[in-house]
Amino acid sequence: MHTRNAYFDITIRGKNVSTQLAPYITSVTWSDAANSTEADSLDIELDNRDGLFSGAWQPTKGDKLTAKLITEHWHSEHERLVVNCGVFEIDETAYKFGGAGDSITLKAISAMVKGAIRREKKSRAWENTTFSAIANKIATQHGFGCVFTGDDVQFTRIEQKSESDIAFIRRLAKEHGHALKLGDGKVILMDEAKQDKKPSVGTINKNMVLSVEITDKSTDIYSACEIQYHDAATNETRKYLCKPEGVPTSGQTLKIKSRVESLDAARKKATAALRRKNKFETSGTISCMGNPHCIAGSVCTLGGFGVLNGLYAIEKSTHTTGEGGYTVSLSIRRTVNY
Structure with missing residues (x-):
């Protein structure tokens, strides 16, 4: 039987350095967000006991690097999965010196976030x-x-x-x-809305988790949306009440004003506003053994949590490999059916 293995394949300035870095890597952490309000990032912590990374191997801010998360025999024998993490740019270099040993952490962010x-x-x-x-x-x-x-x-x-x-x-x-x-x-x-209807990538059962915290709230949750809009065809101000199937049965009515092209556009915009307000009604964080399928933008299933069981959208995933093995931390929210 083969041993399960998880690691990051890393290229810096176009050169694959995975083999050279392997003896020095303490941990690698890749954070992947479903929305661009938060940049994807890659942190590489290295043992600097020989002073290589503050000398001959010193990285340069602005260096481009790519990374792939690779798992072998993880879910089944002979299975090999490769997840492309993207292209990053070294934004910060953090050095630590002390009794616990010298180290360096390369902090890189998505190369697309710094451009024009x-x-x-x-x-x-x-x-x-x-x-x-x-x-x-x-x-x-x-x-x-x-x-x-x-x-x-x-x-x-x-x-x-x-x-x-x-x-x-x-x-x-x-x-x-x-x-x-x-x-x-x-x-x-x-x-x-379509992302929330994607098939689940797998079930996370209660006995699999390292930690979990989920909040089910009623504050700032809405049962309908009234949109006031200008009808260009008639040059009149109109109102439309949007209450799609699946919204909470109790709550306030969200009121918005907007310029739209048609009644159908008003309905879609009101529905989007409701989703935006309500989608974090049930949300939280969960940490468990690593799973390369659990990436931002995918859907997972929670099991063994009673009324909290069901489908959850992954808003952010943080995958870490290192001395502690391979783990993943997820920011999740219950999927919305409208």
Whole structure:
């Protein structure tokens, strides 16, 4: 029988350094977020007892590195899984000296978060276009690809007001029910409602967890959304009450004002606003033995937790390999059915 194994394959400046680093690695931690409000990161802690990493092997801030999470014989004999973690840039180097031994931690963040797509603010109007077309054009302008899933949105006119390109896309994503992620050289926009309906990657039973904390709240939870919007066809202000199947039976009515193109657009925008407010009604964190399938944007099942059993969306995953083995910590929320 083969021994289970989990490790990160690491390339720095285009050179695979996994073999050279292996004797010095204390731990590697990869954090993967489903939404771009938090950048993906990779931390590599190294034993610096020989002073190599503060001398001849000293890394340079700004160096590009790539990483892959690899598991062997993890779930079954002869199984080998490879998860591409992405491209990162060393942003910070932390040195520790002392009685416990010298060490260095390379702190890297997604290489896409430091470019002009985030820095440069622009003001411009977009006319007779769609959300996917805007995302594709902006991505192309910055040399990135674009992935867009879910229903598109039509705009007669939409203004980008002193916003960076990514801040503008994030605003549209938030208003129209999409999660935005920058990764693997792509601007990725995922329909959150469809993401929540993905098949579960597996069940996490109570006897498998190292720790778990889940909160079920009623504060700031809504049972309906009333949207007031301007009907361009009739030049009138209208109201629409959105109460999709699956919303909480009790709670306040969320009230919003917005410019939309049609009644259908008003319904979709109101539904997105409800989801945004209610999706963390039941949420928490869980730590357990590592599972390479549990990555941000996927869905898992909780079992053995009584009324808390069911499907949960993974908002963030943090995978760690090292002397303590392979573990994963997840930020989760119960899936929403509307």
